[in-house]
Amino acid sequence: MDVDKKQDIPWLCDKCKKELVLDKVKVRYLEGNFEVELLKCPGCNMVFIDEELATGKMLEVEKELEDK
Numbered sequence: 628m629d630v631d632k633k634q635d636i637p638w639l640c641d642k643c644k645k646e647l648v649l650d651k652v653k654v655r656y657l658e659g660n661f662e663v664e665l666l667k668c669p670g671c672n673m674v675f676i677d678e679e680l681a682t683g684k685m686l687e688v689e690k691e692l693e694d695k
């Protein structure tokens with residue numbers, strides 16, 4: 628629903644004002660290592676984790692691990 632809006636407005640790094648790029652980032656979460664695509668600033672390499680990921684995918688990952 629708001630996907631189009633997101634594409635129209637590129638995400639910018641607060642510091643560098645550079646457009647963020649999608650890049651595969653290795654994250655450690657709980658006891659595991661995961662590779663996820665996250666928005667990253669090409670200038671300062673800061674990784675942005677949006678709310679959707681923080682409250683969505685990570686929770687799914689957590690649930691999968693707990694189900695074991």
Ligand SMILES: [Zn+2]
Pocket residue numbers: 640641642643644645668669670671672673
């Ligand atoms: Zn930056």
